[in-house]
Amino acid sequence: MTDSNHTPSCYANTSTPYTYVPKMDNVYLSAIFSILGLISNLVAFIVLIKSCKQTQNTSRSFFLIFLGGLVVTDFMGLLVTGSFVMSFYITYVDWRLSDPTCHFCNFMGMSMVFYGLCPLLLGATMAIERFIGIKYPFARSSRLSKGRTVSMVLLVWFIAGSISLLPLTGFGSYHIQTPGSWCFINISSKRGDWAFSLLFSLVGLISITASFLLNTVSVVTLIKVCRGAGRRQRSRDHEVEMMVQLILIMIIATVCWCPLLMYILVSALTPPTSDDMVLSFTRMAGWNQKLDPWIYIIIKVFKLRRVTNSASIDVMAQLKQSLFTPSYPNCGLCFA
Template structure:
């Protein structure tokens, strides 16, 4: 029955104005098995990653902890997103509760819609923040050491959460609206092509795509800088342990987020701009693609670490504790740069000896005269 012909006291709430339960359930579209497996797998993965991150945090030098703090924020966000949204979906598939009886005022539906938007945008925004941190750490290391202490990094993570929360709360202020979605197990913002629904749909899509674009741009510049430092003519510049390892992890996080989220973000923008009807099957398909992001993210750090790679490929010649050790020319260039900074002058014979002497027999050069 149309909501406009109902008495005022019996008007259909806004969140049920498009799709009103009860529905005809189709197990081929949504199933408890799919939701349970994905939720359990994601929670276990993020729990393992959090334990590994916590262990690494206390063993890592203080200047390298900023990246671990961002990763910790990403793991916590992914785990909470799976726990909140997954528990609601699984409960529905197990009990098939009536949303209108349980939530006549749409509070529960609005909460789930906000959770979907919040936990969807947070990983993308955190990826852009991590790319910014790595960009500063590689291209402006001394500015980073002064401007990005651990407390400020934590503040950046909290700022990302606050920004995502503000965007998720916009439908409650009238910009967009949260609605029950088919097949009746979840709530999301209305992907419409009119008024505030159009504005919020484009906002969600553009924020996500912009975050991915920023991550791609900054990560590309950071990779080019690392290649120049390690292999180019300016390879006498500063280099720190674990830079390459962290960049590999960040690039994999960006690639996974792009593969998982771009189809959904582009689908939303294309649907509202074309003005065509919402194709629910494609929406559910791309939403499941996005769910994989929360499952695959933690495994990037669990597997892509030097200690794990040494076990997987023990015959490969791994650098001994520093990325600079993998590039002998870079190591010798740094040594020459250090000696010139100290005012040392070596003769040709001494220079020849220093080049053929094994690194284990070289006396370490004092670094304090060149510290900034």
Template sequence: MSNNQSNQSLAFCFSGSSPISNKAVNHTVASAYFSAVFSALGLSSNLFALVVLVKAFHQTKSRSRSSFLLFLCGLVVTDFMGLLVTGTIVVSFHVTHFDWMLLDPNCHFCNFMGMSMVFYGLCPLLLGATMAVERFVGINWPFARSANISKSRACYMVFGVWVSAGFISLLPLLGLGSYHIQVPGSWCFLNISHMPLDMAFCLIFSLVGLLSLAVSFVLNTVSVVTLLRVCCGQDSSRRRRDYELEMMVQLILIMVIASICWCPLLVFIAQTVFSEGKLNVPRLLLGIRFATWNQILDPWVYILFRRSVLKRVYPRMDWSRGSIASLYPSFRKLTRSSLGGTSRLGETKLDGQISQETKQEDEDPFPEQNAPAHS
């Protein structure tokens, strides 16, 4: 009776994988150093980026920038925890060569890692789409946004992304799909097969990720076009470049990195479940390695593409501070002509918001004079 139960418990997380031989383990022993260095680099980068963001958050007075920094902090924390959880398991396997079937006969540990892979994989993509929406609203309807988006609401939105990704990662435990151990035996991931339930879960994971990237691309493109129109319009000589440009540069780079790192894996999963061929293990491993680079490259966007760094790289550019509200004389004319019936009270409130935002100066957490000369 116990043997039957053991076979049944092993079936759902080991049946889709070929047995992990000692030869495979020995072949990947060199990966212990690579995985350890890879994880250490990612963890230290995210930790340093978190320090940068926390200092910037405490010193900023702009409401729009505070909300954006909260989203970035959520992304950094997610990347850090993802590397910590998955990296610890992978490095432990390469160092100890533990037997999954003996260590985890009921597949609880495998399910945990599979859930972690899905959760920490979807969170950056969903957060990138959420930040794209936030910037789109902030640039195209800044005054409506300033009345509706607060720091607490930004925190709720980050928490909502975590809950959504967590719910998707729990679907295999609810009967939709399953998590299986993957070659070379150091990790668990969703079972990419042609079984209806596994196929449905694979498509959910792939399509949610691709849809997030598509939303980010469309909204960021519109936001960039809007900023270019404002900065290069008739009143461009009187307008001030500010942290809105900094935030858009960071967000565009986050989107580009996520697209390059995740599209190969997401497209590969969708193609595999729709085709009748066998799983291409080398392509799966290559896609996973590409996706993991996202967690390492993301923090360097916040570290390198700050105003203090950009001012040193491009000293001729005008990096004066201010709010995007100061860029809006033509937008206000357009608003008056399109809405016509705008009340004087509304215009007074609008001008008050403009002057208040323009007067607020954001102090960079790492000013130029404090930067080391050799950096």
């Protein structure tokens, strides 16, 4: 058994057990929700690919690239973190014995930070793109391309990945968390841990705040434009649809992530009150990855129904016209 004097840093100074034996009901529930989340993201990705192939609107195609990056991030986040948690749920592994060098603990902590920050940063990036697209459409159309849009998604992944790697350089650390089945940021009074916790929470909160401010301006501008659009109303339907999706993404991210980010921010400034709060707020944040894909799926279903209803109305109108409108094909013969 490992000597307590040589306990790795990710397991030191904690009362959290290194082995967690959950109730089977919790295991089944976690597995079901994780599988449903993966399936939802997969379906959403297929929907986005089909929409991207069908769309002829340039700004919408750029927006769909951002959405695709968000769906891929959510899918991989559920797959990676869910696999770790479920494997430890099922095998009852003793973390300190199976991972004496903290490699797995650090990797899981990095995954939690990376896949947590990516949706928030992507949401802020999409808000910036929509703000420029609605406020300054000519400037945006002349500078943005599909290649640059993909580069922006990759840049977001790079920034989130760089932040998640900081604890490996000594700036902050990852630590086993209650009840002993996962690892995350170590919230402590040490300077490095304090600074990294503050960085993580501030990046997330700033991203949400920026999304809220930019989306508010974009919605107000879009309302003004639509009121005077007249003949161009049909060309604004895509803009309205994109803003609706973006607003829903922002609301879900805010509701799911703000409790955890605020708790980490407060805990970094004052001693944390309970480790159980981190677990509860992290579970709430995890719902962001499960709820995001339903935005695209529901909107796609709504659009299909609207198209179907419009087609039905057109068919009925033509049928009424053919039944009740008199027709005189040989009218010239009637007076012969």
